[in-house]
Amino acid sequence: MPVPDAxxxxxxxxxxxxxxxxxxxxxxxxxxxxxxRTPDGLVxxxxxxxxxxxxxxxxxxxxxxxxxxxxxxxATYWSRSRxxxxxKGATSGHHQYVRSVALDCDGDALLVSxxxxxxxxxxxxxxxxxxxxxxxxxxxxxxxxxxxx
Amino acid sequence: MPVPDAxxxxxxxxxxxxxxxxxxxxxxxxxxxxxxRTPDGLVxxxxxxxxxxxxxxxxxxxxxxxxxxxxxxxATYWSRSRxxxxxKGATSGHHQYVRSVALDCDGDALLVSxxxxxxxxxxxxxxxxxxxxxxxxxxxxxxxxxxxx
Numbered sequence: 340m341p342v343p344d345a346x347x348x349x350x351x352x353x354x355x356x357x358x359x360x361x362x363x364x365x366x367x368x369x370x371x372x373x374x375x376r377t378p379d380g381l382v383x384x385x386x387x388x389x390x391x392x393x394x395x396x397x398x399x400x401x402x403x404x405x406x407x408x409x410x411x412x413x414a415t416y417w418s419r420s421r422x423x424x425x426x427k428g429a430t431s432g433h434h435q436y437v438r439s440v441a442l443d444c445d446g447d448a449l450l451v452s453x454x455x456x457x458x459x460x461x462x463x464x465x466x467x468x469x470x471x472x473x474x475x476x477x478x479x480x481x482x483x484x485x486x487x488x
Numbered sequence: 489m490p491v492p493d494a495x496x497x498x499x500x501x502x503x504x505x506x507x508x509x510x511x512x513x514x515x516x517x518x519x520x521x522x523x524x525r526t527p528d529g530l531v532x533x534x535x536x537x538x539x540x541x542x543x544x545x546x547x548x549x550x551x552x553x554x555x556x557x558x559x560x561x562x563a564t565y566w567s568r569s570r571x572x573x574x575x576k577g578a579t580s581g582h583h584q585y586v587r588s589v590a591l592d593c594d595g596d597a598l599l600v601s602x603x604x605x606x607x608x609x610x611x612x613x614x615x616x617x618x619x620x621x622x623x624x625x626x627x628x629x630x631x632x633x634x635x636x637x
Contacts, residue, residue, distance in 0.1 A: 373619075383532040470591040
């Protein structure tokens with residue numbers, strides 16, 4: 340894959356099966372170099388309410404969405420279903436004002452601390468995590484990984 | 489990896505560009521039908537400490553990793569770098585005992601509440617989110633999305 344000599348991230352590259360940037364971006368190349376993306380060029384963004392710590396949602400960012408989030412202070416994502424950028428709250432009014440962004444140790448996830456206006460979920464609930472799955476296994480200290488009957 | 493008997497989800501399917509299951513799994517088909525996967529068949533698993541709510545890490549689950557997590561009570565992931573399942577703590581001793589698992593509204597992320605033994609991060613830090621990125625844009629109530637100079 341040819342890489343131009345200018346600090347352009349992802350420009351004129353096609354999607355990389357190893358998870359390179361999928362679209363051109365103005366993201367700081369030093370940050371871009373740390374990202375480890377899905378095959379479609381995305382990292383997971385975990386969004387939490389900055390003061391309560393409540394986990395509100397997970398969305399997806401490509402390099403440019405991260406750039407816009409960092410430089411505008413408004414959480415901006417890549418929509419996998421609509422294939423376009425979206426600024427959270429632009430249509431719903433449920434804005435996310437960004438307080439801080441942290442990258443994880445292996446570069447494939449972001450923790451975005453926001454001040455969430457209203458519900459984060461399009462269903463009207465505060466968080467998107469409202470379907471509990473049944474945990475049937477029980478493990479704890481002293482258990483070495485065996486499944487209890 | 490052959491998995492005997494039904495119910496098998498995704499058995500003998502090749503990876504689906506639309507994000508179907510990438511490997512055979514014993515996951516409850518009703519749950520599997522709700523998952524919306526990356527092109528390599530994964531969903532993001534956000535892991536938090538069950539009592540403090542602290543976000544510890546993000547890892548990746550395919551259908552079978554989710555099945556094992558739910559049925560053993562030990563957080564189990566798919567390693568994108570090693571292409572294998574890993575049980576958190578199996579080698580480090582930093583176990584994650586699962587208290588609850590919630591699926592988000594669009595099926596592409598899980599919130600796994602655990603009792604984390606020791607540090608979650610392989611660097612020895614409690615959480616994996618220890619690299620702050622600079623937020624240069626400031627937005628807040630009353631701001632309609634314009635970037636402040």
